[in-house]
Amino acid sequence: MSRASRDEGFVEFVQARRTHLRRIAYAVCGDWHRADDLTQTALTKLYVAWPRVNRDGREEAYVRTIIVRADVDEHRRPWRRESAGLPDVERPGREELPVEDRSALFDALQELPPMQRKVVVLRHWLGLSVAETAQELRISQGTVKSHSHRGLESLRGALSEEHH
């Protein structure tokens, strides 16, 4: 595959899907900066793997999997002893974000335990099946069902509040 061909296909995909993909990242992590980082990391990996992934037509699933698993992995490292930067070192600047447009339901989603939140996002927002969700998150189908049940139960309170 020529570089021009790879670039053309990649740009077309990113233009069409990056808003949706970053929203997935935001739904699982609740922070737009981190969502940007997650999406960028996933898109970078997609570019490297483009010929194989594009041939199979799995671009979106590939990026989504990296996003949800990467965030899962961040939560799985309780003993990661790491410091990001020093207080007196100049850090790359971040532009100010606009005021968040998010509902009580989204806040309730963010309060769910990480894996419950991911199951709800994949199953009940993106519409993946139990089997697909289990495969995506590398957990059993039984675990998907229990997380789904508990997650939805927790969200019902927020839903009923929105009704009133």
Added chain:
Amino acid sequence: MDTDIRDRLERSFGDGPAHPPLEEQLAAGSRALRRRRGTAAAAACAVVVALGASYAVATSGSSPGTGSQIAHEPTPSPSSAAPASGPTWEDDTPIRYLDGELQIRAGVVVHERLRNPFGNAPPKLSDALDLTYQGQRMWVLAERKATGFGYTSAVPSNGWASFADWVASQTGDAAPGEDGWPETVRLDAGGQVVAARGADIVQRTDHPRLGANFAAPGTPTGAAVVTVGGDDRSFFVVWRVVDGQLDVITTPPRDVVGASFDELLNHARLQYAAEEGLR
């Protein structure tokens, strides 16, 4: 309820701030591809590099790479930095960038350096260093951009099999969850922890009693000595299954030699009781 909640979730938040420029996203992919190809080429001639490298870290010898490939410079022995010239060192950092060059603080011992791990194009710079500063071994990742000096450090940890694996995980060159260790155990379809393909469990307990700092009461945990792929070396691993997901912590073979299974377990218990852990 499904359609209802799907619609509500869809409407529960906006699209967020403006995206980064598309050109940047394309360029990041392009740099990663060049790094991947550069790493493969470097691996192919690693022996030659090791024989030919005479690497000393000094201000004058640390000019940035001109391309986007990783220049992997194995050090036959640790190198102490020569006194750095330039203005007074104000920050408590072992390295800095000055006039487009990496400077190593006097007294810092560099064990290994990976040049330009982010694949930045000049004048942006990046470096990864395995070093000792004030008696503390550190893995450091530094980046010089137009907006400033980005700096990340970590205490060398069993969370990654090597310095290079840590760098790959930080720069996005490693797939999520890839830490350089061989796969030793896995979850089977029934949710049980079993030996990974090609691995053999030599000794095992499903009741390692590693305490609440390791896992909440009721969490499935275990520990084992495992060999992989017929390798003579053994790995001591401990695991916990959290939210249906297996988290394995691997201890390097050098720490397993000469120790009994009980001694390894006792060491692990002490590490978690002290809130240090094994990673």
